[in-house]
Amino acid sequence: MFLSQYTYKVDNKGRVSVPADFRISINTKFFNGIIAFRSYKFTAIEGLDFEKMKKIADSLDDLDFFSESKNDITTSILSDSYKLPFDSEGRICLPHELLKFANIKNITFFSTFNAFLLF
Numbered sequence: 001m002f003l004s005q006y007t008y009k010v011d012n013k014g015r016v017s018v019p020a021d022f023r024i025s026i027n028t029k030f031f032n033g034i035i036a037f038r039s040y041k042f043t044a045i046e047g048l049d050f051e052k053m054k055k056i057a058d059s060l061d062d063l064d065f066f067s068e069s070k071n072d073i074t075t076s077i078l079s080d081s082y083k084l085p086f087d088s089e090g091r092i093c094l095p096h097e098l099l100k101f102a103n104i105k106n107i108t109f110f111s112t113f114n115a116f117l118l119f
Contacts, residue, residue: 008108014099015091016108023090025049033085034092038101045098053081 010016018034026034026049034047048056084092094104 010094010099010104010106010108014094014096015087016094017089017091018086020090023086030054031083031085033083035081036084036092036094036098037081038098043102045094045102045104047084050083 004019004021006019008017008019031050033050035050035053036045036047039046082095082098084094086092
């Protein structure tokens with residue numbers, strides 16, 4: 001569970017530090033980083049750990065292959081996701097497409113609930 005809020009600068013290369021509390025919470029054996037994608041509800045970037053994203057993907061197996069729900073989730077989240085590993089300093093490099101979507105220029109605000117959001 002993520003708790004709290006943080007404000008960090010995004011450098012010229014799109015790198016931003018991820019709070020240590022977040023990194024500890026999402027360090028898994030499968031992937032040491034986050035899965036980021038455009039928020040469906042906000043002008044923001046959402047991030048999940050690998051295991052949470054895998055649960056979402058696995059839950060799609062229960063839906064009809066041609067259902068609108070499966071297509072919507074697959075198109076809006078899974079096909080638009082980026083695997084962002086932590087570098088040695090605990091940063092991720094945000095893709096230009098996500099920065100542009102969330103209108104992030106040089107400061108980002110981490111807010112949390114089930115996942116975290118970058119504004």
